Every structure is written in C-alpha cells, then in structure tokens.
Amino acid sequence: MYEVRFHGRGGQGSVMASGMLAAAMVEEGKYAVSIPSFGFERRGAPVVSFLRMSDREIRQLTNIYQPDCIVCVDPTLTKSVDIFAGMKAGGTLVQATHHPLSELALPDCVSTVGLLDAVKIALEIFKRPITNTLMLGAFAKTTGVVSLESLKRALEDSEFRDAGLAQNMTALERGYAEVAVHHIERRAAA
Amino acid sequence: MSTATLEKAVAAEAPRKQKVILAEGNEAAALGVALARPDMVSVYPITPQSSLVEHVAKLIADGRMDADIVDAEGEHSVLSVLQGGALAGARTYTATCGPGLAFMFEPYFRTSGMRLPIVLTIVTRDGITPQSVWGGHQDAMTVREAGWIQVYCESVQEVLDTTVMAFKIAEHHDVMLPVNVCLDGNYLSYGASRVELPDQADVDEFMGEKNVNWHVALDPLRPMAVDPLTGGTTGKGPQTFVRYRKGQCRGMQNALSVIEEVHADWAKRIGRSFAPLVEEYRLDDAEFAIMTLGSMTGAAKDAVDEAREAGKKIGLIKIKTFSPFPVEALKKALGKVKALGVIDRSVGFRWNCGPMYQETLGVLYRLGRHIPSISYIGGLAGADITIPHVHRVIDETEALLNGAVAPTEPVWLNEKD
Numbered sequence: 001m002y003e004v005r006f007h008g009r010g011g012q013g014s015v016m017a018s019g020m021l022a023a024a025m026v027e028e029g030k031y032a033v034s035i036p037s038f039g040f041e042r043r044g045a046p047v048v049s050f051l052r053m054s055d056r057e058i059r060q061l062t063n064i065y066q067p068d069c070i071v072c073v074d075p076t077l078t079k080s081v082d083i084f085a086g087m088k089a090g091g092t093l094v095q096a097t098h099h100p101l102s103e104l105a106l107p108d109c110v111s112t113v114g115l116l117d118a119v120k121i122a123l124e125i126f127k128r129p130i131t132n133t134l135m136l137g138a139f140a141k142t143t144g145v146v147s148l149e150s151l152k153r154a155l156e157d158s159e160f161r162d163a164g165l166a167q168n169m170t171a172l173e174r175g176y177a178e179v180a181v182h183h184i185e186r187r188a189a190a
Numbered sequence: 191m192s193t194a195t196l197e198k199a200v201a202a203e204a205p206r207k208q209k210v211i212l213a214e215g216n217e218a219a220a221l222g223v224a225l226a227r228p229d230m231v232s233v234y235p236i237t238p239q240s241s242l243v244e245h246v247a248k249l250i251a252d253g254r255m256d257a258d259i260v261d262a263e264g265e266h267s268v269l270s271v272l273q274g275g276a277l278a279g280a281r282t283y284t285a286t287c288g289p290g291l292a293f294m295f296e297p298y299f300r301t302s303g304m305r306l307p308i309v310l311t312i313v314t315r316d317g318i319t320p321q322s323v324w325g326g327h328q329d330a331m332t333v334r335e336a337g338w339i340q341v342y343c344e345s346v347q348e349v350l351d352t353t354v355m356a357f358k359i360a361e362h363h364d365v366m367l368p369v370n371v372c373l374d375g376n377y378l379s380y381g382a383s384r385v386e387l388p389d390q391a392d393v394d395e396f397m398g399e400k401n402v403n404w405h406v407a408l409d410p411l412r413p414m415a416v417d418p419l420t421g422g423t424t425g426k427g428p429q430t431f432v433r434y435r436k437g438q439c440r441g442m443q444n445a446l447s448v449i450e451e452v453h454a455d456w457a458k459r460i461g462r463s464f465a466p467l468v469e470e471y472r473l474d475d476a477e478f479a480i481m482t483l484g485s486m487t488g489a490a491k492d493a494v495d496e497a498r499e500a501g502k503k504i505g506l507i508k509i510k511t512f513s514p515f516p517v518e519a520l521k522k523a524l525g526k527v528k529a530l531g532v533i534d535r536s537v538g539f540r541w542n543c544g545p546m547y548q549e550t551l552g553v554l555y556r557l558g559r560h561i562p563s564i565s566y567i568g569g570l571a572g573a574d575i576t577i578p579h580v581h582r583v584i585d586e587t588e589a590l591l592n593g594a595v596a597p598t599e600p601v602w603l604n605e606k607d
Contacts, residue, residue, distance in 0.1 A: 019382050023212040026384045032212065034382040036326060038572060059488030061345075061377040062576045131192075 001058070002145060004051040005067040007074070007083045010171050011043040013132035014073050018049035021136055023147050023154040025053045033058045046081050053145065069143060072096060073135045075119060084109065094139045094179075101182050103150030108186060116179040125167050125174070133168045138176025148176050201440045206389035213385050215378035215422040218346045218370070219285065219326075220245035222353025224255040225393045226309075229280035229398075232260040232271040235509040236290040238375035239313035243285060256390045258285075269308070273297060276306040277416060280358060283308070285401060287375060288315035288329045288471050295333070299571045300603035301368045302337025304417055307360030307402060314484070315375045316536075316571040316572045324572025325375030327484065327536040328433040330512075337438050339369040339445050340513040344487040345384040348464055351456060354393055358452045361402055364444040372512075374485040374535070376572050381485075388460050396459045409424065409554055434436055467516035469508040470523050472498060476505030478529035478587050483509050483546055485531060486568070486575040493580035502585055509546060520553045530563040533575065533589035533603070543600045562590040568603030579603050 004021070006015030015036040022032035030053050037048040050064040064086075069092040072083050084093075087109045096118035097104070106113065116138040118131035125134075133155065140148050151172055160168050219242050223231070233243035233249075249255040262268045265286050265486045272282040286294060291312060301308055330340060339359065343349045349371070350602065356369040375378060406416050420431040450466045457463035471491055473479060481489045497504045499559075507523045509516070524530065534544020541548045542563035554561055566583050569575045582603070589604025590596055 014494060019212070019214075022382055022384075026212045031384050032382075033384075034212075035377060036380050036385050038376050038380070058383070059345075060492050060577060061381050061485045062489050065576070142338075 002053045002069070003067045004050065004053075004065045004069045004071060004139075005064050005083075006049040007070065007081060008132070009043075009079055010045045010047050012073050013130060014047055014071075015049045017071070017073065017132035017136050018051045020133075020151070020154045020158060021139065021146065022051055022053075023157065024150040027150045027153050030054065031056060031058050033061065035061065035063065037063060039094065040113065046077060058079055068092065068096065069139075071135055071139055073118065073131045089104065092137040092143055094135060094142050096135055101180075106184070111184055111186065112142065113182045113184065114138050114179045115182070116175055118175065121174055122171070125171050132173040134175035137172040137176050137177075138179035141176045141179050142181050148172065193434050205392050205459060208386040208388055210384060210386055212382050213346060213350070213515065214379070214380050215346045215373050216240065216313065217245045218350035218385055219353050219373060220249060220457040221387060222350045223283050223309075224249045225388060225390060226354045226357040226397060227255075227394075228257050228281075228283045228309075228357070230258045230260070230272065230275040231283045232262050232268040232275075233284060234262055234268050234286070234290060234484060236265075236267050236287055237430065238315060238325065238379045239285050239287045239290070239311070242311065242313060242379070246283075246285075265290040266297060269294050269297040269301065269310075269513035272308050272464075273301060273306055274408075276308055276403055277304075277406060277408045279407045281361070281400060281402050284514050285311035285313060287313045288323075288409070291329050291333060295336075298333060298338070299336045299419070303434055305366040305405065305437070305441065306368060307357070307366055309353070309356045310368065310370050312340075312370045312372045313375050313379045314372050314535075322571040325377060325379070325415075326570050326572070327350045327371065327372070327374075327534070328570075330370060330372045331536040331538075334513055334545070337367065337442070337447075338513065339365075339367055339442070339461070339511070340372055340486040340508065341369070341449070341511050342372045343374075343378065344485060344508065344510075345591060346378060347385045347462070348379060349378060350385055351460065351464065353463055354388070354396070354581035355452050355456055358397060359445060359449055362444075362448045362452070363404070365441050365448050366405065367438070368447060372484065377485045379445060379549045386462075392459055396456060406458075441524045445514055446511070446516060446518075450575065465510055467509075467511060468519040468523055469506075470526075471506035471508065472505065473505030473523060473526055475503065476527055477503035477524075478591055479505045479507050479527040479531075480580065480583050480587060481507045481509065481530065481532040481546065481550065483512065483533075484535060486535065490533070490580045493577045496577070497581065497584050502584065502588060504588070512546070515549050515553075517553055517556065520543065520550065521557050524550075524553060524557055524561065525559075528539055528561060529587050531566060531583040532563060533566045533568055533580075533583060535569040535575075536568075537570070543567075562596045564590070564596050565600040566603055569599045570604065573604040
C-alpha cells in the first residue's frame with residue numbers, strides 16, 4: 001500500500017489532481033482510491049485529498065493519517081497547515097516552491113524531496129497560478145510510482161479538451177522535466 | 191427452452207469484457223442507472239448527492255442514456271413526477287438525501303403504498319441540526335418504516351452493481367416495492383475507486399423484458415381507480431386499508447428471497463457476487479463478532495484480518511439489506527458467536543443506542559440465547575471510522591467473552607476526534 005496526501009488551496013485543483021493520479025494508476029493495472037477531505041469548498045481555503053495505491057483491492061475507505069508521500073501544490077500553505085503531520089519515516093515530499101532545498105525547514109521524516117517552481121511555470125503556461133498538473137509531473141519524476149505516459153492518458157480521458165488539454169499536457173511534461181529531486185542523507189543518531 | 195437448459199446456456203457463457211475505469215460512488219450510481227435503461231428520471235440537487243444527478247444529466251445530454259429528465263422545483267415534486275411516470279408504466283429513478291428526503295416524505299410514504307417500483311439512491315447524510323452537510327446514515331434510518339426496501343453498499347463497485355440490481359428487485363412481480371440504494375455520503379459519494387463497468391448487452395440480458403407497472407397502469411382504454419379512499423368508520427370499513435398494508439408487508443417478506451435470487455443471477459451473468467442480505471466474514475470459527483453497515487466495512491475487514499493475525503477469534507457480520515430486516519440470515523450468523531459489537535453510523539434516540547443495534551436485539555430474542563453486546567456509534571457527520579477505531583471495538587467486545595460487563599449506554603467512537 002502506498003499512501004499520498006495532497007495539500008492545496010480551494011481552486012488549485014489538488015482534489016482533481018488526486019483523482020487524475022488515481023486514474024493513471026488504474027490505467028497501469030493498479031488498484032487506487034482517491035478520497036477528498038470535505039469542508040466548505042471556498043477558494044483559497046486549505047484543502048486535502050487522500051490517495052491509496054496497491055496491487056490488491058483496497059478495502060478501507062478512510063482518510064490517510066500516515067502518508068508515504070506528501071504533495072503540496074501551494075507554496076504558501078506550510079505557513080498555516082502542518083502538512084507533515086503523521087508522515088512516515090523515509091517519506092517523500094513533492095513541493096511547489098521557488099526556494100532551494102537549503103532554505104526549507106524539513107522534518108527528519110522526509111528523505112526524498114522534489115522541488116518545482118510551479119507557480120512561475122503555471123503563469124507561463126496558463127497565465128494563472130494553477131499548479132496541479134505540473135505537480136503531477138513532478139510527482140511522477142520524484143517517486144517513480146507512476147509513469148508520465150499513464151498520466152498523459154489519464155489527462156486525455158479527463159474533461160480537458162482542446163487548448164486546455166494541450167496546456168495541461170505541457171504542464172505534465174514540464175513538471176516532470178523541471179522538478180529538482182534531492183535525496184537527503186540522514187546522519188545516524190549518535 | 192426449459193429452465194434447466196436456459197440456466198446451462200447462460201452459465202456456459204462468460205460475461206463480456208468489462209471496461210476498467212476510475213469512478214466516484216456518485217458517478218458509479220449514475221452509470222448503474224444508465225445500464226438499467228430507465229425511461230424517466232427527475233432530479234433536484236443536494237449535497238452530497240449533487241454530482242450524482244449531474245452525472246445522470248450529462249449521460250442523458252451525451253446520448254448515453256435515453257431517458258426523459260425532469261428538473262423539478264423540489265424533492266416533493268421530484269417524487270410526485272416519478273409516481274405519474276411509474277403509473278404510466280415507466281421505469282423511473284431519482285436520488286436525494288437528508289433535508290431533500292425530508293421534503294420528499296409525503297410522496298415517499300405513498301410510493302410504497304401504491305406499490306410503485308421506483309429506485310431512489312440515498313447518498314446518506316447526517317441529520318440536521320446542528321448544521322452538517324456530511325455523511326451519516328441518519329436520513330435513511332429515519333425513514334426506515336415507510337415501506338421501502340433499503341440496501342447499503344460497501345464499495346463503489348457494489349454501488350454500481352447494486353444500482354442495476356435494485357430495478358430488478360423493485361419490479362419483481364412478487365415484490366413491487368420501491369428501493370433505496372444507500373451509499374455513504376463523502377467516503378463513497380466522492381471516493382473514486384477502480385471499478386469494472388459491465389457490458390450493456392450482459393445487463394440487458396440480466397434485466398430481461400421491461401414490464402414495470404402491470405398492476406396499475408394509467409391507460410385510457412382500461413379505466414381504474416388508483417389509490418382509492420378506503421372505508422372509514424362507516425360503509426365498507428377498514429378492510430381495503432388492511433389489505434393494502436398486509437400486501438406491503440407480504441411484498442417486503444417476498445423481497446428477501448428475490449434479493450437473493452437477483453444477486454445470484456447477477457453473479458452468474460456479470461461475474462461478481464455480493465452477499466445479498468448478510469455477509470459473514472471470517473465468522474465460521476469465530477467466538478465473537480462485530481457488525482457493520484455501509485462503507486465502514488472495508489476498514490473493519492482490514493482490522494479483523496489484523497486481529498486474526500494476532501490470534502483473536504473474531505469475525506464480521508455486514509448487513510447489506512437493512513429493510514426488510516434479514517431476521518433469519520442474521521439469526522444464522524449470530525448463532526455462531528458468543529459476544530457482539532455493533533457499529534452504527536446514526537443514532538437511535540428512543541433506545542439510546544444505534545438503530546441497527548436495536549433491531550439486532552430483536553433477532554437475539556428470537557435466537558433465544560443471551561449474547562453480551564455493545565452498541566457503538568461512530569462516523570456521524572462525516573467522521574472517520576478508521577482501523578484503530580475498529581480495533582477498539584474488537585478489543586472491548588472480546589473482553590465481554592472474559593466476563594467484562596457491557597455498558598448500558600452506547601459507546602461514541604469519535605467523541606474525542
């Protein structure tokens with residue numbers, strides 16, 4: 001079982017990204033479940049979505065409290081939400097940010113980090129700070145648990161059409177190509 | 191062709207290839223409705239049902255579903271419109287929840303009395319007040335004495351498959367009752383899962399020839415009174431009224447075997463089987479059991495597997511068909527255990543326990559053997575029932591085997607969440 005928690009703000013499409021990632025996993029023959037947390041869906045309010053992937057049928061339909069991976073599609077969210085709550089040791093963070101790794105305060109549970117200046121790229125592609133599909137590309141490269149090709153097929157099967165589809169294809173590709181992946185060596189406890 | 195030959199011919203053919211897709215529970219319900227080919231749907235959106243009727247509307251707009259859709263001004267009208275459609279012989283469908291179901295109550299009660307086989311999905315939502323738009327079984331539980339068949343689903347796949355089966359059950363000539371397919375708001379309604387979509391030709395063969403309303407069709411060439419005013423204290427007396435009520439109860443009891451037959455036929459033709467009334471999970475050599483309803487069951491089965499690994503003699507009983515209450519099937523399951531923990535996702539205010547727990551006490555009486563038991567109430571207003579929550583239920587229920595005294599009050603699982 002591989003568990004991912006998406007963090008974002010209402011309107012950025014993190015719930016949609018979670019669903020599209022689940023569709024890409026199903027495309028690869030895996031079992032996947034994506035459950036959005038629920039609140040009043042206001043634009044800008046912090047939102048969460050949960051995704052489980054497994055080779056076997058997934059029976060539990062619950063929220064995720066101890067994720068293997070955290071995808072944060074918004075660069076400012078860490079100021080108001082503890083996105084690392086419950087994260088497993090040796091976990092992976094895929095974060096939208098313009099800061100380099102050295103400027104981020106990361107807990108010890110994080111071992112792999114994918115950083116993408118997603119807002120800057122989104123403004124170039126969409127003229128709006130919509131980062132969700134960029135971050136899916138970054139997720140695929142950082143974790144390797146899903147292929148870029150499967151994500152593209154899931155995007156083709158989604159509601160996107162014409163210019164929107166082409167822009168989001170570009171976003172997937174650029175997220176995959178431009179994410180900076182770091183592996184953090186943790187010093188053994190003395 | 192004799193029945194035996196027909197069965198052989200059917201069994202010999204494997205189901206046609208099924209497309210694998212990702213769908214949320216609301217979309218799965220809509221796809222199930224489309225597969226059943228209704229003639230008319232009427233809708234009014236309400237959280238957390240809204241995306242279901244949006245999917246239905248889109249399926250119709252895209253030409254994937256050939257049905258009339260009536261966008262009514264409220265739920266009372268929605269069901270009244272469908273009653274007209276059903277009286278004219280149409281296969282009809284709608285979905286609602288919570289306050290929408292409350293607003294629908296007057297025609298809701300009348301639907302079962304008129305024996306109209308309407309299928310209505312309840313995307314279950316907790317009762318207000320206090321304010322909440324989140325999942326919980328309180329809405330469906332509140333209307334459990336209105337003569338509708340009510341089945342609860344565990345997974346998105348079960349939502350899809352059960353939605354199709356619901357039409358077959360409702361329209362069976364020994365039943366002729368409306369059916370609620372209950373799917374949990376939030377965790378099932380918005381939970382997107384891998385599902386297999388049955389082939390339309392297989393479903394068409396499963397459904398057979400449409401013969402929806404053979405007993406009261408609005409037909410100008412065959413004038414008849416429908417829903418007559420029954421005798422009062424003078425004149426004909428109450429016998430017509432009694433005949434109606436007795437017939438409704440007979441239909442409910444007939445539904446028990448029809449639900450089993452329809453599930454068996456679905457398994458044979460589509461290749462997926464679900465326990466029709468009561469599912470027994472790892473129960474055969476169990477000493478104690480927990481009881482579940484709806485989407486909480488998946489996490490509960492995982493917890494039972496973990497407890498089994500730890501050596502606990504635990505099993506699980508899942509209720510799928512809540513109305514009619516599956517007394518005999520549950521009696522058989524309860525006969526295997528010596529202690530019981532029942533998890534409800536709603537509140538029974540009158541008895542200060544969960545409603546499913548209270549109904550189960552009636553079955554225990556018929557079993558004629560005392561089984562110590564605890565009523566758990568969890569998952570209210572969208573609260574999560576996780577594997578750790580279920581472990582608490584398992585541990586406390588196991589303690590009853592060793593002489594622990596069962597609390598007289600319900601245990602509230604999310605009290606400190």
